[in-house]
Amino acid sequence: GQQVMQIPQYQHVQEGEDFTTYCNSSTTLSNIQWYKQRPGGHPVFLIQLVKSGEVKKQKRLTFQFGEAKKNSSLHITATQTTDVGTYFCAGRWYKLSFGAGTTVTVRA
Amino acid sequence: NAGVTQTPKFQVLKTGQSMTLQCAQDMNHNSMYWYRQDPGMGLRLIYYSASEGTTDKGEVPNGYNVSRLNKREFSLRLESAAPSQTSVYFCASSERASSYEQYFGPGTRLTVT
Numbered sequence: 001g002q003q004v005m006q007i008p009q010y011q012h013v014q015e016g017e018d019f020t021t022y023c024n025s026s027t028t029l030s031n032i033q034w035y036k037q038r039p040g041g042h043p044v045f046l047i048q049l050v051k052s053g054e055v056k057k058q059k060r061l062t063f064q065f066g067e068a069k070k071n072s073s074l075h076i077t078a079t080q081t082t083d084v085g086t087y088f089c090a091g092r093w094y095k096l097s098f099g100a101g102t103t104v105t106v107r108a
Numbered sequence: 109n110a111g112v113t114q115t116p117k118f119q120v121l122k123t124g125q126s127m128t129l130q131c132a133q134d135m136n137h138n139s140m141y142w143y144r145q146d147p148g149m150g151l152r153l154i155y156y157s158a159s160e161g162t163t164d165k166g167e168v169p170n171g172y173n174v175s176r177l178n179k180r181e182f183s184l185r186l187e188s189a190a191p192s193q194t195s196v197y198f199c200a201s202s203e204r205a206s207s208y209e210q211y212f213g214p215g216t217r218l219t220v221t
Contacts, residue, residue, distance in 0.1 A: 009148070031207055042198060043151065045209040088150060092207065097167075098143075100150040 003027060004091040006099035013079045014107050021102040023072040023089035032065055032072045033090040037101070043088060081106050109134050112213035114199050120219045121189040129184040129216050131199030139205040140182035141166075142174060144195040145215075151198065157182055158205040189220045 005024045013019050023032065031050045035043040047056055049065035049072060056063045060083075062075040072089055086101040112133045121127055133140065138159045143151040153166030155174040163174050171193060173185045182201075186193060197216045202208040 006150075033209060042212040042215050043200075043210075044212070048207075048209060050207075090151075095153070095166075096210075097153075098151040100148055 003093075003097045004089060004099040006089055006102055008102060009100065011102055011104045012107065013083075013104060015079055015081065017079055018075065018077045019079060019104070020073055020075045021087055021104075023074075023091065023099055025070050025091045025093075027070070027091075027093050029069050029091040029093055031092050032069075033092070033096070034063060034072075034074055035088045035090065035098075036085050037088065038085040041085075046087075076104075079104075079106055081108060111135065112199055112201055112211050114197075114213040114216050116216060117214065118217050120221065121186075122221055123190060125189050126185065126187050127189065128186075129197055129199070129218075130181070131183065131213060132181045133199075133201040133211070134180065135201060135203075135211065136179070137201040137203050137211070138179070139202045139208075140176065141200040141202075141210065142172075142182070142184045143198045143200065144168065144193075145198060146195050154184065154197075156205070189218075191220045194218060194220045 033048045034046040037043045053067045054065040060077045064073045086103045088101045090098045115130045141156040142154040157163045157176040160179045175183045199213040200210040202210045
């Protein structure tokens with residue numbers, strides 16, 4: 001079964017609001033990746049985190065890797081309609097395992 | 109560069125029929141993967157090929173076979189399709205098997221009736 005759990009499964013956001021999606025593993029990870037899949041599209045790589053406590057930013061997206069390297073989060077500020085889609089985390093220990101994803105919808 | 113290409117885009121099969129999904133990449137990547145995506149299940153790895161000439165089972169290999177034809181091409185075969193194999197199939201590639209981002213193809217939507 002899946003080793004990487006993502007919450008929430010769905011996130012309905014008012015345009016302009018912030019939200020966070022979380023990724024948790026029962027196993028210490030060597031690294032974690034985040035992907036975005038637009039409706040009807042394919043997953044596209046966003047970022048990879050490797051170091052304990054690492055924080056990386058891409059414009060309005062902030063990615064964080066936990067100190068114990070067992071969890072990660074993606075925070076989006078000032079949500080826009082272009083943020084619609086499903087965000088997947090993928091944690092690696094000896095293999096890469098994808099979470100079930102957080103599907104984001106935006107109310108204009 | 110086309111990146112990762114997959115054929116066909118859509119396919120409908122009857123139970124028991126066989127078919128092969130084709131995947132090719134033009135990025136000179138060593139590693140290639142086949143995933144299936146089902147609602148609420150994320151992406152589950154079926155098979156992967158860490159390098160040309162090698163293939164290994166992933167999380168859900170039953171009912172599938174793969175061939176790494178050469179460095180560019182990695183095909184997935186369903187010998188006797190079952191309704192449980194109705195899914196969207198994605199092929200992906202990466203420079204190497206560990207610690208590298210994966211590039212995904214556009215997917216094949218397969219329905220088995």
